[in-house]
Amino acid sequence: RDYLVGDSLLTEAGVQRLADPTVLLAFGRRFLLTHGDALCLDDTDYQRFRTQVRAADWQAAFLALPLDERQRQARAMRDASTRHQAAMPAEKWSDVDHLAAADWLAQAGAAVMVHGHTHRPALHALPGGGCRHVLGDWDLHATPPRARALRLNASGLAVLDLAAATPN
Template identity: 60%
Template sequence: MTLPASAEVLAPPGWQCIEFISDLHLGPDTPHTFAAWAHYLQHTQADAVYLLGDVFEVWVGDDAAAEPGSFEQRCVTVLRQAAQHRRIGFMAGNRDFLLGQALLEALGLQALHDPTVFTAFGQRLLVTHGDLLCLDDSDYQAFRRQVRSTAWQQAFLAQPLALRRQQARQMRNASRAAQSGLTPDQWSEVDNHAAADWLQAADAPRMVHGHTHRPATHALRFGERQVLSDWDFEAARPRGDLLRWTAGGLSRHAVAPAP
């Protein structure tokens, strides 16, 4: 699999720390995860935080954020405040790809193409949400092509907000039903050969991605890929990691629950 058209981001020379998170799957039913996210964005010392997809369990359109008291309105408030203190970048995942460019710009966020090559600290790093590399899941790849098409998105967004919320719940329930009975190691996985091809084409020795919910470091025939964790602070054993990038390289750190 050849590297899709990618973007390039050059970090300012004064930056000392960049952090990556993904797969928070925030929703009205995840108050503790939402609180941990808001607290983290407010208190991190990173020069930039890049959100690599599936930050939200579902995003049904930017007009939802204008609905008074809505969950989406609370989310954009957090993002707007965070962007006043540091660079916040957003890359769409398979759950929140309908968060639009105009809203990101209004919030002061940097929209990220998938994939993007970062240059910082004299290093190159390829970042992606990760779903494009799950080549064995042909059903998902067909679904992804459908919902990323302009025609599908225009038709979906033309519907009333209440109907879109209903359809999103139905799709989410269908996804959960399909995964029920499966352990995370049975979910679709990134193709290592394709990942190595991407890295070689990008001339980058490391990749960071999410999507699979399998935090780990994988050595490839060219370079390595580091996988972000999902977040779940509703669980009996809360979890949520970030990857921190400095001049010393990449390191994994646990995120603390909100006090």
């Protein structure tokens, strides 16, 4: 899980941890990058879970468990989340609070937000003229396979369908 990624893994992978949120300055524009989960304000159950799993004592206790037990618990959490989502109509799923997202953009002096978490890839207009690009999850074993990314260049952001480029 993203909240359990430690400094040693980042170092080994040559990856830099970003604060959440982070402002990216590129091509003369400001982009706000965020996980997105902190903006799902109506999902109070998830916000409690988010607080719990980001607590240092919870993480230490979880990481002290044997690997097979951590994997079992992670599967159980994912399965419970999937069952919870399947039990309700899609329009009832908690999404990013648009007013909060617009406020974050204004505070960052940015017009574009990029986030994941909701895994409903789309481009959404926000109050005040900004927008948010939502990244989907990656699952090359799904039918159809899913793996999208965004490419940023001087022309702006473009969606790349990496799953379509993957040989079967």
